[in-house]
Amino acid sequence: MTDERRFYEAPSSGARRSAPAALRNREPIAEVLAEWLPGRGLVLEIASGSGEHAVYFAQRFPQLEWQPSDIHPDALGSIAAWRNEAGLPNVREPLSLDAAAADWPIDRADAVLSINMVHISPWSSALGLLDGASRLLAPGAPLIMYGPWLKEGMPTVDSNLAFDADLKRRDSDWGLRRVENFADAAITRGIQPEAIRSMPANNLMLLLRKE
Numbered sequence: 001m002t003d004e005r006r007f008y009e010a011p012s013s014g015a016r017r018s019a020p021a022a023l024r025n026r027e028p029i030a031e032v033l034a035e036w037l038p039g040r041g042l043v044l045e046i047a048s049g050s051g052e053h054a055v056y057f058a059q060r061f062p063q064l065e066w067q068p069s070d071i072h073p074d075a076l077g078s079i080a081a082w083r084n085e086a087g088l089p090n091v092r093e094p095l096s097l098d099a100a101a102a103d104w105p106i107d108r109a110d111a112v113l114s115i116n117m118v119h120i121s122p123w124s125s126a127l128g129l130l131d132g133a134s135r136l137l138a139p140g141a142p143l144i145m146y147g148p149w150l151k152e153g154m155p156t157v158d159s160n161l162a163f164d165a166d167l168k169r170r171d172s173d174w175g176l177r178r179v180e181n182f183a184d185a186a187i188t189r190g191i192q193p194e195a196i197r198s199m200p201a202n203n204l205m206l207l208l209r210k211e
Contacts, residue, residue, distance in 0.1 A: 015081035017050040017074070021116070025200070026056045029115065029146055032197055032205050033057065036144055041110025042067055044136065046099050046129055047117035051079030054094075055086045065090045067106065069097035100128035109136045115146045118182070119164075122173040127185055134189040137210040143191055145206040146199065151179040157202050179206065 037043065040063050048054050048068035058066040068079045068091065079094040095105050099114075100122070112133045118126040133143045148160050160176060167174040183193040186208050195207040 015077045016085070017078040018052060019050050022050060022052045025115075025146070025203070026053055028200050029053075029205070030057060030060050032199075033061070033113075033144065036142055036195075036205075036207050037061065037064060038110050038141070040064065042108070043111045043113055044106060044109035045069060046097065046112060046114040046132075047071070047075075047121070048079050048094065049075055049116070051075070051082035051094070053115060054079060054091060055082045055088065058088045058091045059086070062090055065092065067092045067095065067109065069095040069106075071096065071098045098128070099125045099132060102128075102131075104132050104136070107136065108138075110138070110141055112137060112141075112143045113146075114144070117147070118145070119147055119167060119176050120171075120174050123177070126177060126182060130182075130186050130189045130191060133208075134191055134210065137191075139210055141210050142194075143186075143208040143210070145182075145208070147203055148176050149179050149182075149204045149206070150176050151196070151204065160202050179204070182206070183208075 042065045044067045045054055046069055048070050051068055054066050054068035070076050070079065076094045076096060083091045083093070097104055099117070114129055137143065148163060150156055164176040167176070179196065186193060190211045191208045192211055193206065193208050197205040199205055
């Protein structure tokens with residue numbers, strides 16, 4: 001994956017990067033997370049990006065321990081910088097984690113969260129995310145997804161179609177994914193779709209649970 005993935009970030013001169021979308025969507029996401037996350041335990045965030053979400057959600061849910069991760073060294077540096085500045089006791093050091101890899105540097109979690117990853121990564125990363133969640137989660141534990149999706153029976157707004165075309169122009173392996181394809185792949189891995197929530201800016205949140 002090239003630096004094209006950073007198209008959504010604001011310019012930054014230091015280690016702490018910032019994504020304007022993260023500032024806009026964090027509160028609506030947190031409102032749903034308050035319903036879907038467990039009361040206590042460890043949340044593994046896949047592809048934490050700048051790290052802004054990890055710090056914000058850790059502040060919002062102090063009873064949960066937050067484990068950020070990313071595959072890219074510059075993202076890991078930004079996550080660490082946000083973590084160090086916040087000084088929160090419930091944010092772990094970021095892990096270098098490739099969602100598509102067969103082995104992850106963590107063996108359990110009480111919830112797995114992925115925000116805005118599957119459309120700016122190859123489909124193999126989405127499948128790897130499901131494989132990893134199946135390994136780590138106990139029965140009943142949630143896998144929570146957020147981002148722009150395509151869904152049968154739900155009209156796709158022109159802005160999402162344009163975004164999909166722009167993603168594919170940047171990288172042919174990218175693009176908006178179909179909820180049904182992701183759900184089918186999840187079911188074969190023992191993860192059952194449970195709920196879909198419409199979000200601002202034509203995004204969706206998906207709740208799935210390990211059987």
